[in-house]
Amino acid sequence: MNYTTQMDAAKKxxxxxxxxxxxxxEKRTVEYIRSLVAEGKIAIPANKNHHSLDAEGVGEGLRTKINVNLGISKDCCNIELELDKVYKALELKTEAIMDLSSYGKTEEFRKKLIQVSPAMIGTVPMYDAIGFYTKELEEITSEELLAVIQKHAEDGVDFMTIHAGINRATAARFRKNKRLTNIVSRGGSLLYAWMELTGQENPFYEYYDQVLDICAE
Known part of the structure; x- marks a missing residue:
């Protein structure tokens, strides 16, 4: 291919x-889709390693898409039971499945999910890092957190939730200001805790260009 991403192709x-x-x-012309992808008004999440993907578009002028959240956890780590949910979601014509796995054989489940699902697949690398590495949160390195993103991309994940919006500066403000609630994002709270424990910058923020390079590849 002489392009990297759908946007890169569209711009060319x-x-x-x-x-x-x-x-x-969507009952649209191909040129309509191409031009809006080029402008960044439509996204087509499509990993080249997701061979069973039946592509969908998200954005201006397109139908609303349905996303189903699932995944194995400490409370329910039975892969076959979770795959039953996948098949039911596909039967009901969901367009996206978000794998929120955070415990157990997360890689095995993710690979099976990508293999069987024509729906686009999303993940939360910060969730998986906690289950993937058998060590305490503060012992996980920046390089290891970035490696999880790399692994998910190589496996065929079409889109990811990347907690890049929090950094040391905003974390300092959180400590000084009286919030009415604690951090409501699970991934964000894990990353905040990691920064507090290690004293390091958020690697998804500090090395954001590297994250983009992984996604482009």
Whole structure:
């Protein structure tokens, strides 16, 4: 391929098979889809390693998409039971599945999910880091957190929740200001705790260009 991402292709005037698929589903012209992808008004999450993907578009002028959250956890780590939810979600025509796995054989489940699901797959790398590395939170390194993003991308994940918006400066403000509630994002609270324990900068913020390079690849 002489392009990296769907946006890269669109900007070069290249119509991908994913754009054609989205155009057919949305009853739009291929040029409409291509031009809005080029402008950043439509996204087509499509990892080249997700071979079973039936592409969907998200953005301006397109249908609202349904996302289903699931995943194995300490309370329920049975992969087969969780896959039953996947099959039911696909039967009901969901367009996206978010794997929120945080405990147990997360890699095995993720790979099976990507293999069987034509729906686009999303993950939260910060959740998986806690389950993937058998060590205390403060013992996980910046490099290891970035390695989880790399691994998810290589496995075929189409989109990820990256907690890049919090850094040492905002964390300092949190401590000084009286919030009415604690941090409501689980991934954000884990990352905040990691920064407090290690005294280091948020690697997803500090090395954001590297995160983008992984996604482009």
């Amino acid at each position: 005037g290249i119509v991908t098979k994913e754009m054609e698929t989205v155009a057919g589903k």
